[in-house]
Every structure is written in C-alpha cells, then in structure tokens.
Amino acid sequence: MTKNTVRLIPIFALCAFVSMSCGSSPAVRDTPKAENPVRVEADRDTVSDTAQDGSADLHTTTPLSEDKESKSEAKPATDYKVTYKEFPLYLGSSFNPDRINLAFFDHMPSVPYISMAETEYLLEYIYHSTYYPTYELELSEYGSVSTLTRENEYTMEVDSDKDTITYLDYDAFILPPDSIRLIDIMKRNDFNPDGTTNYFQHTDYAYERYGNEITLSLSDYNIDIIGTEEGCFVPLATISDFLCVDNYFSLLFNGESVIILGYDEIINPRGRLYDLGKVYYSAPAGSIPEDLVKFSYNELCLALDNLYGLKDLHGISTFENFFDNTGLKADLLSTDPATVDGAIQELLNVHLDDLHSAYVAPSYYKGYDPDNVPPEGSSTVSFEEFQTRLSDIRDSYYDEVPFYEEIGDTAYITFDKFITTTQDYYKNPPDSNFSDTIGGMLYSYQQITRKGSPVKNVVLDLSLNTGGDVDAAAYVIGMFLGEGQYSLRNLFTDAMTTDYYYVDSDLNHEYDEKDSLSGYKLYCLISPVSFSCGNLVPCIFKSSHKVTLLGQTSGGGTCCVLHMSTATGSVFQLSGHYQLSFVKNGVFYDIDKGTDPDYVISNLNNFYDRQKLTNYIHGLY
Template sequence: MKKNIMTLAAVLCCAMTTVFTACTDDDNSVKQPETNPDDQTAYTEKMVPVNRDGNNSGTVAIRFYEDMPSVPYISVADFQGIVVPGTTVSVTKTGTGTYELKNAGGTLTVSTVAETCAFDDFLGFTNQMGLVQAGMENGYYDGLPYVRFNHQTLSGGSPAVTFDYSTYGINLRADDSAVYFPFATLADLYADLYGHNTACNGEKVVYDSKDDNGDDGIGGLDSDFKMENLMKNKERKADMVAYNYAELCFTIDHFYGMPTGSDFEKSIQEKGLDKTLEADADGQTVKQLLLSANTDDYADGMCMLYAYLYDGGHTAIWYTEPSATFAEKYPSLYSYYDERVTVDRYRKGLQLGSLTLPLREAFFGDNSTYHKKGNTAICHFDSFSHSDKQAWLDYYQGKGSRPTLATSPEDPMAIFLDALEQAAADPEVKNFVLDLSANTGGSSDVVMAMTSLMYDQSLFRVYNVLTGQKTVWYYDVDRNFDGKYDAQDKDVHYDLNFCIITSPISFSCGNLYPSLCKDAGLLIAGQKSGGGSCAVGAYRTADGFYYQISAARARLSDANWQNINDGITPHVTIDYAKDINVTYEGHDYTLYYYNNFWDFDNLSTIIGEYYK
C-alpha cells in the first residue's frame, strides 16, 4: 500500500500513547485502500444551511463517506455556487475516474484514481474578485473606492497548476455527474488575497466575503466558529485529525509564500512540512501534538507551528500562547517559541509603544500627524490600515461627505490628504516628509493612492511562488478625490520634494511603500525598513480554526524583481540619537531613540542635497 501523510497520520492517531488518546473501535480510523473506491464507497448526504455574510442563503448538500465519516465533502459545482452565486461548473466524465470541469475562468481536470487535479488556469478557475469589482482578474484589491483595479500583466511561469493529493492521502471522489472534494480542500484552493473565506463543520456552511479580521470573520457570523467555542470540544475524531493534518501540510507546502523569514522555509520548500517536522526530535513532537486527539495538545502544536513559520508578522498560525504546562513538558520547543515569537513581538511593542510614540509626542509637544518648520513639513503616518471604508463608500455613492481628519481621525488617507494639502497650500513649504518610522503596514489600496499623488504611478510587482509568474498589478486612482474617475484626475500635481523616513518598525506596506518610492527615485532616509514581502492569505483548518500565512501568490518585488523581505536600504542613513538597554519579561532588549529622524534642519539639508 502506498504510504502517504494521511495514512501515516491515522496510524499515529491510534498508536501514540504518550501524547494522544488511544484509539478504540469507535474511533473511525482511516485506512487507505489500494485503489480509489469512489463509485463503491457508501456515503450519507444531508442538506445543511448556508450562512452567507450573516444572511440565510438556502441549503447545500454535504456528503460523508463511510471511510471518513467526520470529514464533510461537497461537489465542486455546489461550492462554486456558494462562493460566486449565479455561476456554474459543468462536469464531463472523460474516462475511468477522469472528469473535466469548466467554469467561466478555466478548466479543471480531475483524476479520482491518481488523486490529482490539474488547472489550466488556477487563478482564473478560483477567481472570486468579481464580487469586489465587476470583471476583475484574480488580483489584489481591498475595495477602497478611491482606487480601482485596472489590469494585470503576467510574464514567465505558467497559469497551469497540477496538485497531487495522493501524497497527502486525500481522496477526491466522484459519480457520473459530479466531483466531490473535502470541503476544506476546496476552501483552501479558492482562498484569495481579499480574504474571501468559507468553512463547514458538517452541520452548516458559513461564507464571509472578507475574513481578514481573524476570528471575527466567520466567527463573527457564527459563534460556533469562534476559537473559544471550538476549543470547548476536547476530543477530536481520528479521521478528522488525520485529514486536518494532511490538508494543513498541503496548504503550507503549496500556498506559503517563502518570504525568507522562517528558519524552516528552505526545508519546507525542498521536502514539505511533514518531512521537515520529522527531521528532528522537536519537530516530531510538534507533529505528534498536531495529530493529538486532544484539542488542548493540538492547540499547543499549532502554537509551535507558528514559531516554525514565523516571518515577522504576516504568518500567524495561532492566536493564543502555549498552555501553562508546555514549558515544563517541552523546554526546548518552548525556548524556540519564546525566542522566535515572543521576543520579536515584545521588541517591536516596546520600541513602538513604550518609546517611539511617547518620545515623538514629547518631542513635538503633541500627537498631531502634521508638523512644519521652515520649508519642511512632516506627516507622521503610522499605518496603512484603519480605513473608514464605509464612510468612503458612502461618499462615492453620494450619501455623505468626504472623510476628513476631523470625521475619520484614524483613516490613513484622511491623515495623508490633510498633511499633503496643508503642505501644498503653504507657500513656504518645499519639502514633504512622510514619516513611516512607526508604520506597521496595512492596505495596498492606500499605497497605490499615495504613490499616484507623489509620483503619478500606481502599480506594484509580485512574484507568484506557486506558478512562477511575475505579475504587475495596475490601478486607477481618483487623484482629486472628487468622487469620480475622469480627465481632471490627470491635472493633480504636487510641486514638493518628497522624502520617506523608514525604520526597522516599517513593515509590510510600510516596507512596500519605500520600495516603490525608491524605484521611482524619491528620497528614502532613516534606517533600513523592517521587511515583510508577502500579501496575507487567510485560511481555516479543516476543523474550523482561523490562521493566516504569507501568501505564495504575491511575494512583493522591486523593479528588478528582487524579493524585498530584507528591507529597503535608505539613500541617506540617519543615526539614532541614542540607544538604551531594557529588560522585560526576562529578556534583554536594545531600543533606539528616533529623535534625529525629526530634525527639521537636517532633513531640509538632506532633501536639498538629494534633489539639487
């Protein structure tokens, strides 16, 4: 019998005695047959309700096969109808165990004998972005109305992708008229950069049109999917345990973006997550925990997987700390988690919350986002997040006024426009400094609008690790923010010398923005930015828990197609005013004073020399 991840996982579920609950005759253990038994495997089918964004959206048929009685299956056509209502999938049986499926975006060829599925255009077939903007390709757009997706260009690689599930022991099923995947497998295939996400617990299906808020996405629509409620179920069924682990391995192997932040990235890329975990004693313990029949042990395993994949912030496998007894039981693993996750998060939190922001307020005498001295103005821009999206939608639909700093004080575009318009209206100001030294990232929609205003270009580049394609996404921007896209947008111009200040805190979009500006010839000053080179992919495990990973389909690149995860080196380095050593929760940290970043006279000199 061919050994695969799920077969071995099922055996481990029954065999482990130190970590797992021993199997009994009622544990529904999974035994993989020699050949695929699709047409012979008995199943039960039931209709379950569909909750779509909090609204009752009818019912859908879910199957449970007798060899995997805890794992819900759904037909590809029914799944497509849930995530993109009104669309269809045609199914043609082309041979023994071979089926051709077509929708508006592409063709999928499935073999239930080989357990493979081959997309002629993977992103086309799984595209849900038409829900955000009509006719949109499967790209990146958060839906802020002052930006709209224009088009994409692709080079290199291929849109065609073939997935082999036989290695993972995941069975694809079919009858003459339909093809069935495990529900979570389809959910992972369709997961995109916008955050469309769906889950099924065997009793109901929940679809969230933007599950980018972690546990508050699907969990907010149905409390059964909240972490605290999922954790109440202390016993895990053996067939679900095995499938959950296999699907998790598949997802990490194929959809993790390899940003270069994880210690185990190279190993995962070369031999997969399962074999990476098996390579040493600590990894074997993590695998055992992930395969535990006890939910608390499983949670500890997910915490440790978080440490293994930790890449600075985009990947977040778990949202709680290890259990109280974990450090005592697994000191080596706990030490690794502490160093990789806890220390890095505390370092950033201490630098930002305990030093940089209070110091800046003391330096300027207030916490305003705009300051000016002589010919130089500074906009303190701490986040590309917290957009008041509903207020912007209301404005563009003629239902309200344009959001401003007064009405939407945390909105990044309101903050930026307030500062930029003040500087442009002041005849004394020649230099505009965008201070990203405390910026931890956010939405690329905001990035595109701001680059358009600063240097009249709104595009960015990503490398698709899965397909090998180099992708450029282009956007339109309502550059005068009058609520419409028209010829007057081209007339907007700001005659200012721009400078962007960065620090190691500048992460994600706080790293993308200076990369784009540097490529465009704008001055970057300060210290090297903090990296973060992937968009975020939102997922749910087969048993319902939310997690996110750096997405393989969008690893950010500079104009030379180089990965920007190492951070952006400034044209001009500004030394820290001083550093201090502090001890917090048993760890030593070096923190830095950013006072010199806000020296108006020095900034004026630096900018003048750069643009002369």
Template sequence: MNKKIKKLLSLIFITTPITTLASCSFTNSSINKKYDLNTYYEVQINDKNYYAHQVKFKNYEEGQFKIVDGTNLSIIDIEDIQYVNLNDFLKMINGLIYTDVYLKNLEKTDEYWQFTPYGKDEKDYPYVKFNFKDATIEFNDNSVFGASINGVDSGTDYNKNINFVKTEVVRKGDKVTKIQLRNYGFDMFEYQKELLVPYDVLNLLFGSNNYYNLYLNKDQIVGNFLPNILGGKNVPWGEKFYSKNRYTIETPRTREINYNFMALVFDNFYGFKDLKMPNGFKSYTKNNYDALMDTNPDLYLQEYAKLFTIDLNDPHAQIFTSIGVKPRVDFSKYQENQIMNNKSYNIGKYYRVLDRHLSQLNPEFYLKDRENQINIMHYNDLAIIKVNNFVVASREMIKNNKEQAYEYDTFYRVLNSIRKIQKDYKEVKNIVLDLSTNTGGHVVQALKLLGMMTNDNIKEYQIDTITNSFGYKEVKVDSDDDGDFNDNDAFTQYNWYIMTSPITFSAANFMATYAKDNNIAKIIGNRSSGGTFSVFPFVLPDGTTLGISSNAGFTFKNEKLVEDGAEVDIWINYEDYYNPEKIGKIIQNQKRR
C-alpha cells in the same frame, strides 16, 4: 482577462442538496454512536456506508455580496473527512464567484471535470481540472478560482481613484500546480454523475483565494471576509458556534486530518515554500509533530504560535482566530540572541520604543494620532504626515460623509493632510510620509499614495511562485479626487521623504521600496522589515483561521523580491523620530554634502 486582473488588485442561488444521495441505499447496519440519526442519514457510496447531513449557509455580514442565505448543502462524512457535491458548493457561493461561467464552461470526461471560467480564447487560458481517477487537482493560474462579473462586492470601492492603464505578462510561466490529494489522505469520488470533493479543499481554493473563508460546524456554514477579521469584525458566534464544532472531541484521527491539511496548504500555496521548506511541510515540522498532533487544543494551538512566529519568522504567518484564546509566543522565555533577528519580535519591540517616544515627546499629537484626527508635525519648511495603516473606507462612508472619510481611509487622510499643509503651512517644501509604525494593509492605498508623489504611472510588479509567471499592472492615480486622471495633479511641488523602521512591513514596505527604486522619494529612518508576499488566509478543519505569505510576491523590475526591506538614504536615530526640527536639520545637512 482584465476583469481577473482588476480583482487581484481589489483584493473579493439557492442550491439543491446532493440529489443523488436521495436514491442511496439505506442499510440496517449498526449505527456509529457519534451520529445522531435525527440529524444524520445513512448513504451508500461504492458499496460502503457513510453518513450525511445538511447544513445551512449564512453570510456573516449582509451586503458584502449578493448571495442567498439559508442555502442547504449536504455534508458527507467519509472516514471522518467532510465531502460535498462540487456543483452544489459552487452554487452556494454564487456572488463570491460567478457560478454560471463555471458551469457553462465545464468539460466532463470519464476521468475528470475541467472548468475554464474565462473561456478558451486566449492561448494559455486559466483552467482547473478535478481528476477523480487519480485524485489530483490541477491548475495553471490562481485566478481560475475567482472568476466574477465585477469582482467581489464587499461594499468597498477599493479601486476608487485608480485607472488601469495596462496589464502586461512579461513571462507567462510554465509551471502547472498539481495537487495529489491522496498524498495528504484526501480523495475524490464520482458518484451518480456528481463529483464529491473534500469541503476543506474547496474552501481553500475558492474561499482563501478570494480572501473569504467558510466556517463549518454541525448545522451551519458561516462565511466571512478577511478584512472583517483584520478589522476586528469576527463572526460573533463565540462558544455558541464552537459548541457545535464538527469535531465533538479531538481524536488522533482528527488531528491527523488537520496535520495533513496543513501540509497540503504549505506544500502548494506558501510563498516561501522553496526557500524554507524545500523538502515539504512534514519534513520541516518533524520537531513540531507531536505537539501539532496533540488532542488538547491548548497544546496544539500553542504549537501553532511557535511554528508561525518563531520557526517561520514571517509576520504574515499568524493566527487570526481560534476556537479558544488566541495563543501568543512569550518572547520573555527566550534569550535576546535567540530572537534578535525575529521579525515579529522586532516589530513589537520597536513599536513599544516608538510609541513610548512619541507619547513623551508630543503627548497632544500622540492622542490625536490615536483618534485618527488630521494631525501634522511641522517645523519651518518640513511637515510630517503619520500614516499608521493602509485602510479603505466603505463606499457608503465616502458617498455620504466624505469629510470624515479620512478617519477610515488612508487616501483621504493623506489628501486632507496635504490640503491642510497648503492652507496653513505655505512655507513647507519637504513632506515626510511617516510609515514608521505601519505594518501594511491594502496595497491599493500604497499605489494611490505613490501617485500623489509623482505624475508618472505606477507599475506594480508581481511574481507568482506557483506558476513562475511575472508581470505588472500599470495604473494612473487621480491624486486630488476630482475625477480627472489626465490633469497631472500629483503634489510634485514638494520634496518627498518616507520614514521607515523595522515595523514597516508588507504593503508599507512595498511602498517604500517602490519609491526608492523609482526615485520618487528618499527613504529616511531605519531599514524596513520586508514582507514580499500578500496574505493567504485559510481555515483548518479544527476551526483555526491562519494566515501565511501567499504565492503572489512584490518585486523590483529585475524580479528581485522586496523581502530585504528598503535601504535608507538618510539614517535617523530612533530618539529623533517625530521631531520635525531635528529631522529637518538632518535632511538639510545631508543636502549640503
């Protein structure tokens, strides 16, 4: 089970077409005009005629993981919903998952297919059951969708400088997730000893859970990792790809399919579902329904933006990519009292305040900060290290050019900054790690930075709102990058402070709350914005990539979610941010009390 736990922290063969369809009956019925018979062919399933065609798989960036491009996959259109052969889909994504462990641990009955990729040695082994009789998908652990040999090889060693000490499940949880597909207009079919499952559902289960999403048009499937999207590496297909979108035009039927799929995702995978949508997605969005069902992309995309930004008030709920110009909410149309508690609005508002303040207070530092240079603010015995995000450099970058890795890797950025302090500012006793404009990123980097402040092991507590399980991962950090995890190399000679603001969110908020809860550092500035859950990315049938708060949430030891942000020990006015002289005096005055 350790392999699946490590993969959670890390963050990710030639298949045959559906051979059973080759023997399907071809009919002489009239041809639906939306199908080009040069591409599509007719098939018969359960005495009904449908159309199928083949698409080729393309991995966006070579080297992300070992998978064969050019793999063919048959797509069957059943009532305007795209279905695929489950076996062939799993073979296509071999490398993202380890397909063999699924196929070797597959139980077939007259009612269901059940996969147990980790085996059945443990008492509560992870499983996923595809019941085609009642059209349900049942699973007891999200990790069942991510079994692999060594985790996803994205070319980045996320766990470098991390040693896994212990994994403990405090409460296994007894909640089994059971998705009734027919409640959302989907189904499953057993056909000639094969199982047909909606393509979008498989993309959700096996793609989204591994931070990898597949995009389907009429002749191609392209896969891309979420870190690429967040880093601006969108798949460069643009209009050329979407000109062959699976929907030639949007219709009331395609919008219905899209709406139903959104309901399936939110009802079963949204971390705040019980809090914000106790009666389900469709009840929650009754006032959004007409706009979400509109066949005009400009209108339904704008409604996505309103739903995610205004209604949900969750910065993790966001639009990553869309078929047109990515829509945004125009906050200027709202009264201040309508948006004063909106987290996305406040993140933007205070970012502008702090960005302008720093550019005016210290233009030289501001420019270096934007260029990712090693940049330290210093006054007497206090130094400030500004950390704007949590990013991880590629394995190749660290191997071939470690001296410059700080430009792309938060751990090396902070480590090099500390070494500069040790060399050039020997009088420093207090270090402020400035997370005031940090909206998060890879939580593994937060663990590493915490390990720089203390020689104690770091325990990352998580709760799963789907299974109701609760546990923690305990890690040891090699703080000075010498390969030795047992030399107590944390920089405990300094008094540590973490500066936060309403911009501090997600993994940055986790770091601040953990440091305060474990007395590793004092929190200064203003309260952070929260961000309990990790991001769960998914692709709608209309091609839009969305993100929501997942079911995996950070907690304190007592299981309380860290959603309320880190309470500050020392309040600092925004006008005093980035001023080491004033901050130093505020800290000294606080110590005298």
C-alpha cells in the same frame, strides 16, 4: 432563499492581495475539453438531514502521517457507504443562513466532502452575494473527470481515478470577473455610469507573464478524491484551501454548520466573539476524531507546501519533513484539541515567525479561550521591543502625533496604519476629520497645494507604520510618484505582473500631472517597524529614484496574507504565495529584507524632533 449581501473586503495587517479591478478578462488560452460532456445539476430538494446510502467503486489511502512503506498495503478498491447531510451555510451574518449539502464516507466518517455540483453552487452563491453577479461556473462530468469552467473559459479539472486537481491557469480561474490584470493587488476601481473611475485608474499597459499549468497530486498526500455515480467528491477543506483563501475567505465546519469566514469576522480587536464566532463556537467541544486528525495533518502539508510563500527562504523542502525536524508531528496528530492548537501556535508564531503568519483562533473542538496568549518567536519579540522603544520616543515629543503638520517649508504626513473605508470623498471632500488614509492624503494634498502654501518639502513618516490595506498604500504611492506601480509574483504558479496606475488627487475624475506631488522635494522616514505595506511603499520609492529615504532599514514583509483554517478548525493567517517585489534588470526580487535609507539617522530622537529634522533636510539640498 434570501441572500445576505456582503462584500468580503479585508483590512489586512499586511499588504493583502485581492483581484478586484474593472474591465475584461485576460486573453483566453485554448482549453482542452472532454468529449460529449454531460451537464450535472445539483438536486438540492432531494438531499435532507436523513442519511441516504450510496455506493461507488472507490479507492482508499493511507494517511501521510503513517509509514510511507505501508502505502502498498492499502486495502483494495471497495464500495464505501456514503451519508448525505444538509447544514446551515452562513455568509457575513448569523441570520438567515442558506443550506449546503455535504457527504461523509464510512472509511473517514468525520471528514466532510463536497460534490463538484455542490461546489459549483457554493462558489456562485458566494460571488453573487459579494457583488460579482457575472461570476458563473458550468460543471461537466465525463468518466472519472469533473470539470468546472468559468465564464472566462478557464477550467478546474478534478480526476477521482488519479486523485488530481488540474488548473490550466490557476490565476485566471480564481480571479474575480471584473479584473483586467491576471493578478492584481488593487481592489478599488469603481466605474461610474459616465465611464469615469473613482480614486484610481489603470494605465493602458502593464507587464504580465502567465503562470504554469498546475496539477495538485492529492495522492502524494494520501488524500482521496472520491468518485461515485453521482460525480466527484473533494474534501471541503481542499476546496477552501485552493478555491477560497486566495480571495480572502475560508470555509469553517464545526459539525453543525458551514461558515464562510471573511477576514477578521471571528474575534474583534478586544478579544470578544463576533456573531459568526459565536455560531462557530456554539458546537460542543471535545476530542478530535482520529480520522479527521490524520486527514487534517495531510491537508495541512498539502496547503503549506503549495501556498506558504517563504518556504524556500526558510529552507523548507516539505512540511512533512519540517514537522519531523521541529518535533511538531506527534502533537499535530493528537486527538487532544489543546495539543493540536498548541502545535499550530508553535508552528506559526515560533518556527515560521515571519510576523505575517500567526495563530488567530482555536478549533471549536477546543472551545474559545479569550485568555490564550500564543507564544512569540525571536523575530516578533525583537520587532515589538523596537516598536515600543520608538513609540516611547515619539510620545516624548507628541501627546498625539498630527496626521498633517507643517514645519516652515516642510510638510509632514504621518500615519501608523494604511486604512480605507467606504467614505465617498467626491460627495463629501475631506476636512481635518477624515476617516481613512485616502481622506488624509486628500486633505494633505489640499493643504500642500493651497494658494500661498510655503511647502517645498514633503516628508511621509512611516517610521511606525506596520502595514494595512493595500489600496491605501497604493494611493499614497500614486500621489507621490505621479504614476503608481507595483510588481507581484505568484510563487505557486510563477505568474508575474508589473502594473501601473494613476490616482485622482483633486477629485475631478481626471488623471493628469496636477494629481501628483512629484513637483516637490519628497522624503520618506522609515525604521525597522516599517513593515508589510509600510515596507512596500518605501521599497517602491527606492526603486523610483524620486523619493529620498531617511532613517533606518525598513522591517520587510514581502508576502500577502492568506486567511486559512485547518480541517480540525484552527484559524490562522499565513504569509501566502503572492510575493510583493521590486524589479531590477528584468528580475523580480522579494522585499522581505526591507530597504536601506539613502541617509541613515542613527539617533532615534532625531526622528521626531522635527525642527532638527527639517534643518537636516535643508542641508541635503
């Protein structure tokens, strides 16, 4: 087997979270284990495209979308016929796919299931192919219970009798093996052979609070976990939602193949399909089978109830109730793919309308439509109108705003997105032709601290910054404050962390006071367009009391994005359950409302008349 070596590192339109720091795992809790567990190995050579019959004592359920009173009338446990099929498995490339085995049961013949043995293989394949060779799982089965145990000894327990999935600690089970924090938004913590790190270094302290034990009751959503003599089988979509999306990939199934889809791997910014997108839409379009529609609805309710981070702020008790209240339920249960995709678009872009949750691409059942324009909610329209207005004003002052500019004794650093690349600035220090935010900050640092520099004030202009990669934002925070920090809460588990770190600004692999701009008078220019990471940075500045905020209230955006898909194949992004926070008096508060400036600039023209703004700053001394 040839593996495609790919690193699933997203460039998010928000402060996206993925745990990728270096070091040992958190302390392990005592984990209850079944007596006399039996090791089960997947026999990949015995499964082929030819259907095989199998039977087991199984139970069935009534879809959540039907009258709840009919649950008691569900048919009694019976033997279901199972068909095994092997499919190509794509990761990062449309070439040299691996293979994966799925199961289909005759009471829901269109819903793909995956055995826990095959899940073990799938997850190890993904992580070993994305530079995590120490990631390991071990499967044990005892009666109706299948248990996956990580190399850090944390477990995921699947019970086919109870239709439950239980995590002693969900955060610890899904974190990458080189993490030193239980939840961590920083990805780039590369260790060199001599023990030094590049760009970032965690401090030796952090605040951490473990989350709750989590039990997902799939029977509450009328979703079956099926037990057979060959072990437990879980819907492929459930595995995607609760084992994959937190690390920013999802599993797409189009009836002909399974695609491990990382962020932004289906449609390029010009609206054209990437290679994996072409693979996905190569399957024939058509009506959606009724059994798959009902399951997809149930799975969507399960996923959104647990993973949508703004559920309480939006006054949503359950999404089943929300779909009733918004009139979306009937359309989500349609077998017409255009109707289902239209309902998904309306849900995300109109009803949720939080600027992070958004429709990305249609189901393969509908087929790719490059001319599709999703509807927009009132918040999105208002945001875009203000963004256009502010951009037009800046364009009247600058044909192209410079990243770094000096006006007398005041340096202005401007960027509209947080971007990181794989550029090695230790080997090739940045000049004015840098390629990402870290390079731009390094260049600015060189200019500000150069011999004979007149700079006394540093202004970070985030007035048109709509977010981006969290490492870039973290680097800016660290250079401004000396000791960077962020606070994060997992709303799914109630785990919390406040982490602290340093950045290397002079590229000597040492972390000291010389790496900070904290000796200068620091300012940050913000507006309602300062969203996501463009909102996180000024919120942290505000709580630090080290940076003066100028402008108008920032645009908010508190949740890290999850990249997901429905079981019927609609691709979307969601404001997830990782909540960026600030801490006051020991309490974690979300930053969705944005932060207020210390000094309001009501005339938008004064944002970009930098001579006038410099004079205004002098008056604040």
